[in-house]
């Protein structure tokens with residue numbers, strides 16, 4: 001696509017806002033995207049806190065990776081940053097201010113689609129300075145032998161990502177997803193929703209960890225057989241109307257865009273975490289069983305190489 005041919009930095013043309021609910025906090029929040037100067041990267045700004053503290057979206061500011069990526073700086077934090085950062089990075093935006101009036105980004109439909117639409121509505125603007133790249137020269141790899149996770153960057157002329165997931169699940173087998181060029185991000189990756197196993201959901205609900213969640217913002221994977229009565233009880237936990245139980249599988253299959261949507265969503269998350277490198281990367285990324293913890297360890301390894309160059 002033509003818009004990706006030039007190597008100038010990019011921001012947006014004008015301010016745009018959207019509203020939604022945080023998945024873990026259940027709090028309503030407003031996000032405003034604002035143009036930012038060259039070489040400033042991505043900056044969150046907590047407008048609900050006195051003096052509006054800023055939180056730079058860089059890996060050094062990551063303080064949490066359990067279920068979502070959390071950033072903290074200047075005494076303020078912002079949680080679940082991966083979907084919004086994925087949208088920004090995926091659209092080729094290099095500099096942006098992200099104002100937010102709460103502690104967590106909105107989950108919206110569980111993908112990065114609405115963020116992408118808003119940013120496109122704002123318009124992408126080319127800036128004067130050239131982009132800076134980290135070019136992978138030697139393989140960079142992170143392995144976690146406990147989980148079987150491995151993420152490796154290989155030398156390549158352009159950024160591409162390949163993801164494999166395998167949850168030993170009876171209803172969702174091994175899945176693969178790839179993105180050969182960021183120009184395909186908007187159509188192939190951005191609409192892919194997050195997913196959750198029903199067995200996990202019950203635990204999360206009981207622990208009060210997903211106040212803003214419902215069946216419209218995640219694909220729900222049902223692995224065991226339920227009775228209709230058990231199924232109704234789960235609907236009650238969600239404050240949802242009872243619906244007919246159809247057996248094991250994806251509960252809300254009608255909301256799926258792609259058969260390998262879960263693997264594509266893991267790629268969406270990985271790209272969002274890679275935005276925390278603070279620089280564009282040229283390399284071929286292969287990730288087996290990625291998750292936020294391993295993504296961040298991998299990004300830290302890249303950043304170590306970046307620092308060696310400087």
Ligand SMILES: [Zn+2]
Nearest residue numbers: 082194265269
């Ligand atoms: Zn996600």
